[in-house]
Amino acid sequence: xxxxxxxxxxxxxxxxxxxxxxxxxxxxxxxxxxxxxxxxxxxxxxxxxxxxxxxxxxxxxxxxxxxxxxxxxxxxxxxxxxxxxxxxxxxxxxxxxxxxxxxxxxxxxxxxxxxxxxxxxxxxxxxxxxxxxxxxxxxxxxxxxxxxxxxxxxxxxxxxxxxxxxxxxxxxxxxxxxxxxxxxxxxxxxxxxxxxxxxxxxxxxxxxxxxxxxxxxxxxxxxxxxxxxxxxxxxxxxxxxxxxxxxxxxxxxxxxxxxxxxxxxxxxxxxxxxxxxxxxxxxxxxxxxxxxxxxxxxxxx
Numbered sequence: 001x002x003x004x005x006x007x008x009x010x011x012x013x014x015x016x017x018x019x020x021x022x023x024x025x026x027x028x029x030x031x032x033x034x035x036x037x038x039x040x041x042x043x044x045x046x047x048x049x050x051x052x053x054x055x056x057x058x059x060x061x062x063x064x065x066x067x068x069x070x071x072x073x074x075x076x077x078x079x080x081x082x083x084x085x086x087x088x089x090x091x092x093x094x095x096x097x098x099x100x101x102x103x104x105x106x107x108x109x110x111x112x113x114x115x116x117x118x119x120x121x122x123x124x125x126x127x128x129x130x131x132x133x134x135x136x137x138x139x140x141x142x143x144x145x146x147x148x149x150x151x152x153x154x155x156x157x158x159x160x161x162x163x164x165x166x167x168x169x170x171x172x173x174x175x176x177x178x179x180x181x182x183x184x185x186x187x188x189x190x191x192x193x194x195x196x197x198x199x200x201x202x203x204x205x206x207x208x209x210x211x212x213x214x215x216x217x218x219x220x221x222x223x224x225x226x227x228x229x230x231x232x233x234x235x236x237x238x239x240x241x242x243x244x245x246x247x248x249x250x251x252x253x254x255x256x257x258x259x260x261x262x263x264x265x266x267x268x269x270x271x272x273x274x275x276x277x278x279x280x281x282x283x284x285x286x287x288x289x290x291x292x293x294x295x296x297x298x299x300x301x
Contacts, residue, residue, distance in 0.1 A: 021055050022088070026062035029120050032206050032296040033147045037066065040115060040145070045069040050114040052104050052136060053077070053122035057085030057097075063118075064089070064097040073114075075102030104132045112141040123192065124150045127180035133196035137301055146299040151210070152186030155293040160285060164278030167271065186295025193297050204298040211291035 026034065041047055047070035051060040054074030064072040074085055074097065085099045102108050104122060117136040123129035136146045153173055158165055173183040182188060186207070193203045282288045 022058045024059050024120065026059055026066060029059055029149060030063075030118065030147065032149065032208065033116070033118065033145070033298065034066070036145055036147075036298060037063075037116065041067055041070070044115065046071075047115045048113065049073070049116040049118065050075065050107075050109070050136075050139065052102070052107070052117065052119040052132075054085060054099060055081055057088045057099060059118075059120060060085065060097060060099070061089050061092045061094050064094045065092075068096060070096065070115075072097045074099040075104075075107065077101065077103050105135060107135050107139050109139045111138055112144075113139050115141055115144045116147065117144070118147045120149050121151060123148055123189075124153075124176065124183070124185035125179060125181040129182070129185070129188075130192045130195035133192055133198075133299070137196060137198065137299065140301050142301055144301050146301065147297070148189060149208075149294050149296045150185035150189060152293045152295055153183035155186070156290070157292070158282075158290045159287060160282065162278045162282060164275045165282060168275045168278070171271075171275070186293055189295045189297040193299055196299075198299045198301075202300045204300075206296045206298075208294050208296060209291055210294055211289065 037047070037049075045067070047067045049063050049067065049070065049072045051063065051072060051074045054060045054076050057074055060072050060074040064070075076082065076085070076099070079101045082099045082101065089095075089097050089099070100108070104119065104126070105128075117140045119132075119136065123132060126132055133146065133148070136148075140146050153169075153176065156169060158169075176183045190203060190205050194200065
């Protein structure tokens, strides 16, 4: 660990954002793909899988464990996150994996390189996601699969209905739209797949739900998923395990979310502080819950 960093800080992301992303695994973020992956592995154990927008690499590492005789490549547009992804893979003892910089709109691979091309919560941030899907199809082999899962932010359901959390919802939707993304990405995946050039009979559509319950449940969930990465106890002692609410509070008070919101005129310093306090109140309530639908598609090439 870099001695110049504070405990819990991870290369490439603010600590809270990195920790929130690192609860993601293939099991909790790509369950819709796993039956197909298993079937493909039975006929070809040497599968090549590409994870586009791999971030900290936790989903990529999960995939690598599922195809031990295959190979996983993770690409991310942000070169600063790559050292963290490599560290996650190393700490998990996974060797059939590599990470490199790459842009989803111009992937650095030849046509028909991968058996499976996957992305998670990436298209929601892109202005022309059908172009990205077309590029993912390009690098996928004939008979292979393109898979993506994207949130549908307009379906978010939260209790208690605190006014400041409604403001936060609008803030997030505004940030996504201002950045060229689509807050309702989940429901648009079929349309985007068709626009990318796939035929309707090539596309399988599904929906699942992401939900958060009590603060204690969220902490247990974070610790559980971190432990599945086989992080050493000594390292775990240095990593701050943030709850969902704590991560959002940190982003509102000093993270990239706050900086972007100020840039686009979507809130004031006082607004952010009130939202952060509301998340803290929400996290302490035993009846607190947040859920959101996630759209999913599999495209058979």
